Amino acid sequence: MPREAIALHGRVDHLSILDEAGNLDEALQPEIEDDLLERIHRVMVLARRFDERMLRLQRQGRIGTFAPVSGQEASQIGALAALRDDDWFVPAFREFAGAIWRGMPLSQILLYNGGYNEGGAIPEDAHDLPIAVPVATQIPHAVGIGYAARYRKSDQVAITFFGDGATSEGDFHEAMNFAGVFQTPTIFLCQNNQWAISVPREHQTHSKTLAQKALGYGVPGVQVDGNDVLAVYAATQEAAERARRGDGPTMIECITYRLSVHTTADDPTKYREDEEVEEWKRKDPIPRLQRYLRARGLLGDGDIERIEGEVKEEIDQAWKEAEAEMKRLDNALDIFSHIYAESPAYLTEQRRGLAKRIQGG
Amino acid sequence: MAKLTMVQALNLAMRQEMERDDSVLILGEDVGVDGGVFRVTEGLLDRFGKERVMDTPLAEAAIAGVSIGMAVYGLKPVCEIQFSGFSYLAMDQLESHAARLRWRSRGRYGVQMVVRMPYGGGVRALEHHSESKEVFFAHTPGLKMVIPSTPRNARALLVSAIRDPDPVVFFEPKRVYRAFREEVPEEEESHALGESRIAREGDDLTLVTYGAMLQPVLKAAEALAEEDGVQTEVIDLLSISPLDDKRFTESARRTGRVLIVHEAQRSFGAGAEIIARLVEKSFWYLEAPVRRVTGYDTHVPFFAREKDYLPDADRILREARALMAE
Numbered sequence: 001m002p003r004e005a006i007a008l009h010g011r012v013d014h015l016s017i018l019d020e021a022g023n024l025d026e027a028l029q030p031e032i033e034d035d036l037l038e039r040i041h042r043v044m045v046l047a048r049r050f051d052e053r054m055l056r057l058q059r060q061g062r063i064g065t066f067a068p069v070s071g072q073e074a075s076q077i078g079a080l081a082a083l084r085d086d087d088w089f090v091p092a093f094r095e096f097a098g099a100i101w102r103g104m105p106l107s108q109i110l111l112y113n114g115g116y117n118e119g120g121a122i123p124e125d126a127h128d129l130p131i132a133v134p135v136a137t138q139i140p141h142a143v144g145i146g147y148a149a150r151y152r153k154s155d156q157v158a159i160t161f162f163g164d165g166a167t168s169e170g171d172f173h174e175a176m177n178f179a180g181v182f183q184t185p186t187i188f189l190c191q192n193n194q195w196a197i198s199v200p201r202e203h204q205t206h207s208k209t210l211a212q213k214a215l216g217y218g219v220p221g222v223q224v225d226g227n228d229v230l231a232v233y234a235a236t237q238e239a240a241e242r243a244r245r246g247d248g249p250t251m252i253e254c255i256t257y258r259l260s261v262h263t264t265a266d267d268p269t270k271y272r273e274d275e276e277v278e279e280w281k282r283k284d285p286i287p288r289l290q291r292y293l294r295a296r297g298l299l300g301d302g303d304i305e306r307i308e309g310e311v312k313e314e315i316d317q318a319w320k321e322a323e324a325e326m327k328r329l330d331n332a333l334d335i336f337s338h339i340y341a342e343s344p345a346y347l348t349e350q351r352r353g354l355a356k357r358i359q360g361g
Numbered sequence: 362m363a364k365l366t367m368v369q370a371l372n373l374a375m376r377q378e379m380e381r382d383d384s385v386l387i388l389g390e391d392v393g394v395d396g397g398v399f400r401v402t403e404g405l406l407d408r409f410g411k412e413r414v415m416d417t418p419l420a421e422a423a424i425a426g427v428s429i430g431m432a433v434y435g436l437k438p439v440c441e442i443q444f445s446g447f448s449y450l451a452m453d454q455l456e457s458h459a460a461r462l463r464w465r466s467r468g469r470y471g472v473q474m475v476v477r478m479p480y481g482g483g484v485r486a487l488e489h490h491s492e493s494k495e496v497f498f499a500h501t502p503g504l505k506m507v508i509p510s511t512p513r514n515a516r517a518l519l520v521s522a523i524r525d526p527d528p529v530v531f532f533e534p535k536r537v538y539r540a541f542r543e544e545v546p547e548e549e550e551s552h553a554l555g556e557s558r559i560a561r562e563g564d565d566l567t568l569v570t571y572g573a574m575l576q577p578v579l580k581a582a583e584a585l586a587e588e589d590g591v592q593t594e595v596i597d598l599l600s601i602s603p604l605d606d607k608r609f610t611e612s613a614r615r616t617g618r619v620l621i622v623h624e625a626q627r628s629f630g631a632g633a634e635i636i637a638r639l640v641e642k643s644f645w646y647l648e649a650p651v652r653r654v655t656g657y658d659t660h661v662p663f664f665a666r667e668k669d670y671l672p673d674a675d676r677i678l679r680e681a682r683a684l685m686a687e
Contacts, residue, residue: 088434090430117464117465117467118467120465120466120467121466121467121468121469122466122467122469122470123469124469126469129433129462129466129470130462130465130466131465132457132458133457134453134457137426137453137454137457137458138458139426140422140423140425140426140427140429140430140454141426141427141429141430141433141458142430143423143426143427143430144426144427144428144429144430144431144432144433144434144438145430145431145433145434146430147427147430147431148430148431148433148434148435148436149434151386151412151436152434152435158430170422170450171422171423171426171453171454174418174420174422174423174426175423175426175427177418177420177423178417178418178420178423178427181417181418182415337464337467337468338463338464338466338467338468339463339464339502339503340463340503340505340526340527341463341471341526341527344555344603345603346603346604
């Protein structure tokens with residue numbers, strides 16, 4: 001009756017392809033078409049500038065509280081770029097870069113953050129879920145969607161995004177366990193941005209990595225440099241291939257950093273040092289990609305200024321549209337829409353009450 | 362027409378809906394091989410296979426959350442929470458997402474799902490197995506809250522719930538599961554959600570109830586007719602949300618006297634909302650203050666004393682007589 005070690009399956013790799021110094025591991029480099037790489041770069045720049053603009057708009061009182069994405073663009077866009085349009089995108093609340101990549105108009109994001117429900121609208125042909133605010137609660141949805149896709153004999157996969165804090169929530173564990181048992185085509189993408197508001201990653205869990213939590217559920221887990229867009233792309237591509245061939249879910253832990261505030265209601269100087277932020281700025285995913293694009297001949301002199309100019313114009317235009325739309329949407333009666341497929345009599349009656357009050361001034 | 366128990370009637374509803382629509386599937390704890398701890402899903406695994414009848418891990422939040430994902434994709438999951446006392450882990454998913462996704466996405470994603478769960482006391486069960494917390498769900502916009510009372514209406518309501526485009530929380534009175542049989546037609550039958558029914562006609566007193574309390578209410582109504590010559594109108598709500606206030610407020614105008622019976626705790630219970638609607642719509646017709654027979658504002662006691670907690674025909678009869686004497 002000896003005591004013996006149990007041979008557990010699985011190991012956790014750390015994947016880095018393009019490091020902060022610009023060193024490239026050519027053997028690991030994923031094959032990405034030039035125009036896709038250029039698109040990735042453009043949307044990363046757009047997302048960063050849009051984030052900065054939204055922060056100013058919030059400080060001016062023109063939009064409400066939101067969760068800035070700066071620093072995490074590679075983790076979101078790198079992953080989604082490796083998937084198809086008909087794969088499912090299940091975001092939390094910081095996935096604005098991802099939403100832009102998926103085609104959500106900037107004006108709609110502004111509308112959402114301006115406090116209008118209309119900003120949550122999802123077009124009929126999109127395979128995206130709207131923002132989910134309660135931490136980790138969206139994760140099981142990606143398991144259900146994956147199960148349903150397979151049930152309908154589709155090879156679509158579902159990817160869900162969440163943060164390091166979410167891995168402490170029950171929904172994360174229940175969803176991961178469920179996905180493991182039913183081998184659903186689901187990709188769990190954790191953006192470990194080091195801070196869950198004021199609580200550091202080390203205080204969130206005693207485990208060495210977040211990726212290893214997947215192993216407890218019989219699910220492969222991999223840790224990648226989340227500011228390395230090539231590594232995120234490669235890991236997601238591998239996870240998607242695994243899911244499509246029927247071999248189940250994967251968890252990807254992206255090591256990244258929230259360069260900005262948790263939300264605009266947060267003051268990070270209370271819990272973290274400026275030096276730490278400066279250190280992570282040196283690992284910024286955007287300049288790193290730009291160096292790579294230059295070396296590959298995809299970015300020449302003047303290109304960055306040109307892109308910056310285009311992006312600024314796009315954001316200006318979006319804000320104009322959003323402002324006009326917010327003025328147009330001053331009718332609050334819409335709050336009664338879409339509670340049920342058909343409005344029950346009591347809601348119609350309450351709607352009439354509000355309509356009367358509005359008319360009465 | 363076969364005489365079925367409520368368990369058999371619910372099973373019939375699911376079997377027929379799964380036969381006519383391959384987007385209907387079942388998931389929950391022990392619903393497959395075991396056929397559910399109350400055997401409501403018995404035989405469905407053999408008939409439809411494990412892709413459509415899923416024995417899930419023991420995880421209520423995931424059962425609800427995964428069902429939501431399935432519904433977003435276009436399936437119509439019918440999930441089971443083993444006892445309503447364990448539904449609170451799923452509550453976040455129901456309140457935060459099932460109830461809101463249609464609204465949040467501006468109509469793109471309706472969440473067509475049914476969350477079945479046995480509720481209520483009277484079966485000498487452990488703690489957490491006897492609660493009646495329908496108002497937790499009825500208070501949430503976007504959800505519908507349904508409670509059948511007999512085998513036939515259980516079958517008809519479950520069919521409607523499965524076909525309803527919105528999420529429906531479906532409470533099953535476990536005390537009624539095998540208590541009696543009723544003729545249930547093999548052919549399709551449904552009952553609109555949000556529509557109550559008159560279980561007994563009368564002009565002297567209105568008794569409003571639902572779920573497992575219908576049986577003691579009917580017993581008390583019979584005694585009132587035989588011993589007191591009082592003709593009671595019994596209104597069986599069937600849906601708590603949407604609440605069909607038309608029928609009971611109209612009945613109240615005729616009888617002038619209303620007694621409400623539910624086994625849920627008294628304060629902030631469904632009875633409180635029913636009284637509010639009566640006051641709003643039928644106040645000037647009332648001849649006496651509305652009364653309630655309910656569970657007490659304690660936790661449901663351990664089973665040795667649950668008889669004293671749950672309303673029975675005797676308590677209902679006493680309160681009805683006091684009301685008639687006013």
